[in-house]
Amino acid sequence: MIWVDTIIQGILLGGLYGLFAAGLSLVFGIMRLVNLAHGDLIVMGAYLILVLVTLLGLSPFIAVLLAMPLMFALGWGLQKFVLNRTLGDDILPPLLVTFGLSIVLQNALLEGFSADSRRLPTDALTTASVQVGPIALGVMPLLTFASAIVVIIALNQLFYRTSLGRAFRATSDDPVTASLMGINPTHIFSVATGIAMIIVTIAALYLGLRSNFDPSIGPARLIYAFEAVIIGGLGSLWGTLVGGIIIGVAQTVGAAINPEWQILAGHIAFLVVLLIRPRGLFPRSHD
Amino acid sequence: MAYIVQTRTRASSVAAVIGAVVLILLICLPFFASRSLILDMFTILTMLVLAQFWNLLAGYGGLVSVGQQAFVGMGAYTLFGVVILGGIDPVAAILFSGIGALIIAVPTAFFAFRLHGAYFAIGTWVIAEVVRLLVAQWKTLGGGTGTSLPREATSDMMFVGWIESLLDVRSAAARDVLAYWLALALAVATIGVIYWLLRTRRGLALAAVRDNIEAAKSVGVDAVRMKWVVFLTSAFGTGLTGGLIYMQKARISPDAAFSLNDWTAFVIFIVVIGGIGTIEGPILGVLIFFLLQSLLADFGSWYLMTLGVLAITIMLVAPRGLWGLLSERTGLHFFPVQRRLVATKPTEK
DSSP states (O other): OHHHHHHHHHHHHHHHHHHHHHHHHHHHHHHOOOOTTHHHHHHHHHHHHHHHHHHHOOOHHHHHHHHHHHHHHHHHHIIIIIGGGGOSSOSHHHHHHHHHHHHHHHHHHHHHHOSOOBOOOOOHHHHOEEEETTEEEEHHHHHHHHHHHHHHHHHHHHHHHSHHHHHHHHHHHOHHHHHHTTOOHHHHHHHHHHHHHHHHHHHHHHHHHHSOBOGGGHHHHHHHHHHHHHHHOTTOHHHHHHHHHHHHHHHHHHHHHOGGGHHHHHHHHHHHHHHHOTTOSSOOSOO | OEEEEEOOOHHHHHHHHHHHHHHHHHHHHHHHSOHHHHHHHHHHHHHHHHHHHHHIIIIITOOOOSOTHHHHHHHHHHHHHHHHHHOOOHHHHHHHHHHHHHHHHHHHHHHHTTSOTHHHHHHHHHHHHHHHHHHTTOGGGTGGGOEEOOHHHHHTOTTHHHHHHHHTOOHHHHHHHHHHHHHHHHHHHHHHHHHHHHHSHHHHHHHHHHHOHHHHHHTTOOHHHHHHHHHHHHHHHHHHHHHHHHHHHOEEOHHHHTOHIIIIIHHHHHHHHHOTTSSHHHHHHHHHHHHHHHHHGGGTHHHHHHHHHHHHHHHHHOTTHHHHHHHHHHOOOSSOOOOEEEEEOOOOO
């Protein structure tokens, strides 16, 4: 029974990793850009929510709604003024620029908020649990997992039901032809990064509610997100969630055997998938 | 009119002479410099070697690795392992560091070469994390808290007695001088080997693969083999450097030896600021890096922020780095690899 419990907790943890990874997957799917500062942007989002909560005395769930437009604007500006200039055939500029951004963000957060561990204020809801048969499920992990599913459904709706989504897909397939049809790829890219930042804000909310955070934890979140994206197959959003679940289950099972093996087990699961299916579990037919 | 193909330029001949003078000065440095200057120079030289090897990987091989700390850490831990468990002299143990790094480089390459671009970068990073977590489980070498080199190993180190009597210094200072000379030898050998490699047929093949992999393959370049050569060479050199750095520190912990910031982030900034894809770039970069470090040392995290912003700006404005800007304006190449056609006067027969 304890194993069933461990695996269910792992699946729910996978929801959090799926949220970390969804923004990364979106941006990669559209512009083949890998943002190495993604994890630090999540941590920054958590600090932004913390500031709003502290200054305005809001509940974190309300503060996140205020943080979203701010993060959208930040993502839009970042893409428009910095990252768009790095796109091209050469893979070095985007990697090195986002890597530099990651170091800058970490140290700016360190300067602004010190290295102390912080946490978003929790209330009764965040510590509550529901009894399902013999297993107690935390309300917070359930909420995280549900949010991950809602985010992915919403993104799929956006992609396949709206004209913006059509523009996203067209630009992803062929930016030059898309621009002949009146689409401005650089504008599309900026909007896409803005939307990715909204998902980052949601991920930041759950990061801050479920555990402590400090300025140095971004890179580890980036690695989990990346592993989820690669396991799932590039550009497949549901695959990304499955990838997150695999990492989550591997981590909780590893931790159940030996607490020191938690992170290691996640990485090893990733390497095993990579060995068996180099293109991930649900690869796209092209690229 | 006859033509010959040559790579040497007047600037490179002058640079060779200046380089030789600087080298002699550097060799003699311990005879007149203070101990703190020797230690600073040790840091500069070891960072330069790490930067040259990362530059070989990313700038020439197109393999952007964010996992170089795996080889630094593995090299360092191999050194501690053979010294503590095997009782080998630390200086001789440095060679094992390179081998230790190679041992993990082979499976790393096997995994990472399945990934491209950014995915390769993250793949190498994940493997470095795995190695760090595994090493932290190794209780004989201190586990997560780390360990120190035994006193008897450091005090009886090769050459130290000789340096003590030569320079008339205490054994601690003599050990630093020894580390400095080894770092200098390693830096010269690294630049020499990389320059030689780039001027051979392999170097041409490497440039061809970097510029256009399909075209290179079509004229018979074995691209996969080139990747292996570059990856293993740089892992070996990075491992040696890791061993040397921790021989000097004489104290190790997994978090320090596998630090992403110290052994990969700084190195990337050095190469990007100096100029990626050139041998001169990392040399210029390491000097700027060290200058900034001494200027901003008291400002803590502002220092890293400045470095990051500088690297981003350079990548956006001048992707070939400061040396790239300079050589574009002036046509200077101290380590030319370009083969040029030079017209010579017809010789009288």
